[in-house]
Amino acid sequence: MDSWVRFNAQSQAKEKVIRAAQYACTLLGYTLQKGGAAAQLHKIICQLEAHMSLTRKLLRLGNSVEALEAAKRAIHLSDSMLRLCLTIGHLNRAMYFACDNILWAGKTGLISNLDQHKWSQRSFRYYLFTLILNLTRDVYELNLLMECEARNRATKSPPSPYPSTALPADHQTYSSSPAALPTVGLPVISVWLRRQFHLLVTVLYSNPPLLLDLLKNSCDIFIPLDRLGIYPTGTGFVGACGLASSVLSILTIIHPWLKLKP
Amino acid sequence: MDAVIQFTSQSQGRDRIFRTTQYACALAAYFLRNTSKRKDLVAKLKSLEVNMSAGRKLFRLGNTVNSIEAARRTMQLSDRALCLCLTAANINRALYFFCDNLLWARSVGLIRTIDKEHWSLNASRFYFLSLVMNLTRDVYVVSQLMLHIARDKHFRQKMAQHLNESPEIAEAVIPQMDAFLFLLLESLKTHPAVALDMVKNVCDLFIPLDRLGIHQSNAGVVGFCGLISSLIGIVTLAQPKLRMKP
Secondary structure: OHHHHHHHOEHHHHHHHHHHHHHHHHHHHHHHHHHOOOHHHHHHHHHHHHHHHHHHHHHOOOHHHHHHHHHHHHOOOOOHHHHHHHHHHHHHHHHHHHHHHHHHHHHOOOOOOOOHHHHHHHHHHHHHHHHHHHHHHHHHHHHHHHHHHHHHHHHHOOOOOOHHHOOOHHHHHHOOOHHHOOOOOHHHHHHHHHHHHHHHHHHHHHOHHHHHHHHHHHHHHHHHHHHOOOOOOOHHHHHHHHHHHHHHHHHHHHOHHHOOOO | OHHHHHHHOEHHHHHHHHHHHHHHHHHHHHHOOOOHHHHHHHHHHHHHHHHHHHHHHHHOOOHHHHHHHHHHHHOOOOOHHHHHHHHHHHHHHHHHHHHHHHHHHHHOOOOOOOOHHHHHHHHHHHHHHHHHHHHHHHHHHHHHHHHHHHOOHHHHHHHHHHHHHOHHHHHHOOHHHHHHHHHHHHHHHHOHHHHHHHHHHHHHHHHHHHHOOOOOOOHHHHHHHHHHHHHHHHHHHHOHHHOOOO
16 A cells, blocks of 8 residues: 555656556557457547547646756766767657647647647657657667677686577687678588677577666657658557556656666 | 656655646636637646546545545544544545545546536535534634643733733724634744645535535636645645655
8 A cells, every 4th residue: 555655756757657547448458449349338448548649748847947957967968979869869758748748739739830740749759669669778778788798708708508599619719799600601600690699699688677678668668660660560569568668667657766867 | 856756656646736736727717707809728727627637536545445445544543533534534534535536437438327416516525524523623723722722820920911012902903802803813823734734624515515506606616626735735745844744
């Protein structure tokens, strides 16, 4: 009960719960449509989804300021790659929220004659840029951790617990990339790939915040890709991705140690 | 900037801002209602008010649990009067939120069978009872403070000085009444949290009184009272020392 009260006291937490409900409605609406359910029920679900979406737009008023403040903080990071990704990511998020606020004003009738489609597209474009930058940051962090893990393994160099993945002795020095194996055939490349995959799994397993952030951003990216028509996936898939991403976000709020820092 | 971000990151903070906007729109729409040139603006204000109200209803889903939890905490209070008032107020607030949730479900079409008018009156009734209990608590706290201050020697000297300063007024006005008002003002001055809570609850009281038809007031009064109450709510949230405890 106490944890619920604490969770409920955060506006971000409420927004994420509403987002989860919104995408659950999207998914449910798609399922009902596929299953040939009553038109009345489908209409109610769509109505509920629209209501959730509009309320979330209201809840996000003023989030541009938070995103700008986050960008101001990210500018001071020492790692230039992180600084670039996070600062531009937050600036794009601020622009996305600004477009979203204009859309909200249009939907509530505060701004008449607003081209909602144009502003919606603009909003999703900024959202897509934000997600691309977030994913770039995730891949960068992942790469750093994998390099670190590979170095640790090289210094320790214990007998491999996976004999099948061990490279021949004369190729040990080239294990960093398959391109460095000019005379070696397909088996060695597959061994290298297997080793890299094992390294990736190890790194992600030992860094749950990075894994969650990567999954969350990967799920989220399908939403603007679909809405912008770059990669149409359909309502059902968008609903499932949105729901998965929202559940992961809720997890990071409940357990702050699962949140990727900075 | 940090203070604003910290404030808006709280659910209660956002809700207070939306409530302020809602009642500000109601008040502005009331003042502009007869201006023929501003009909478009009035329509926009009313649309915004409705939108804020609907958004707040969804945003308040789950607050019933918070109120029940608060009631469970207040049951442990040692002061019997405070225990009774606060527990009853929190239970009524929980019931008000429950009715509000049902009304929200009705408005989005999830529940069709319920009578909107009946449940709206129920919600107002529980809200009214919650406010009455909160005001009873305020009166009790003020009376305790007055008793405490009246025993203070320094205050007695101050009181005597006040009554001697204007004997002709003291003769015209009932001296006991003058002394009582002086004591009351002194108590509220030294405890601004109690004063703010009292003003807030008195302002809030006009909203259900109007809805229930007990004391009919116009949309302007309701809008003004709601706005004042919301602003006090924002102040008490931004400055925790101005918040009534427990």
